[in-house]
Amino acid sequence: MTYLATTRLDVRRFAADDVAAFTAYRADPDVARYQSWDTFTHAHGTALVEAMQERELGAPGEWFQLALEDRDRRVLVGDVACKVNADETREMEIGFTLARAEQGRGYATEALNALLDHGFGPMHLHRFTAITDARNTAAAALLNRVGMRQEAHFVDNVFFKGEWGSELLFAKLAREHRPAPRLPTTTDPASYPYPSHPPGGIR
C-alpha cells in the first residue's frame, strides 16, 4: 500500500520482497553508526518487515517503518520511521535511513517534507520531533532543511554503543509548517481514519 507519493518516491508499506535490499543497507556500518543496531541480519530484516504487516501509520506508541521506493527505478532507497506519542497523540517522532548509495540526492528531504505535509494535514498533528546523535551532522542538516528547529542538546545523556553519547532534539510545530506546493497525494484518502482533533484537544 502506498501512503504518500512524492515527485520521485512511493512511500509505502514494506513487503517481503524488500528484505534483501533492506538488510543490505542496514548492515552497512556507515549506515548503522548512529542507529540503535550494530549488526543487522537477514533474520532481523525479515522480522521487522513481518512486524510491519500488522501495524498502521498513526497507531500510538508503536514505531511504523515505511519503505521509500524510487518509482522510476523500482529501487528501495531507504525508510522512514514514525511513532505517535502514546501520551500525546498529536505528536509524532520520526527517524530516517537511506542506503549509502542513495544519499546525497535529496530523497530524505523529499520523504520528510511529504511526511510533514501529511502529518500536519490529514493526521492533524501538532508537533513532530526527531532525536539524533549529536555527531550525526547529515541528520542534523536534513532536519534543518525541512524546517525542524533544534530545541535541545543533551550532553552524555545516553549510554550508546559502549560509551556515553550526546543527542540533539529537533521539533516542528503545525503553525511553523508551510506545505510544499506539490502536495503529496494519498492513493486512497478514505483509508486514513485519523481523528479530527477539535481545538483544545480530545484528552
Ligand SMILES: CC(C)(COP(=O)(O)OP(=O)(O)OC[C@H]1O[C@@H](n2cnc3c(N)ncnc32)[C@H](O)[C@@H]1OP(=O)(O)O)[C@@H](O)C(=O)NCCC(=O)NCCS
Ligand atoms: C541522515 C541521512 C538520511 C541524510 O541523507 P542525505 O542524503 O544527506 O539527505 P537527502 O536525501 O535529503 O539529500 C540531501 C543532499 O543531496 C543533495 N541533493 C541532490 N539532489 C537533491 C534534490 N533534488 N533535492 C534536495 N537535495 C538534493 C543536497 O544538496 C544534499 O547534499 P549535501 O549533504 O552535500 O548538502 C543519511 O545520512 C543516512 O541515512 N544516514 C545513516 C542513517 C542515520 O544516521 N539516520 C539518522 C538517524 S537519527
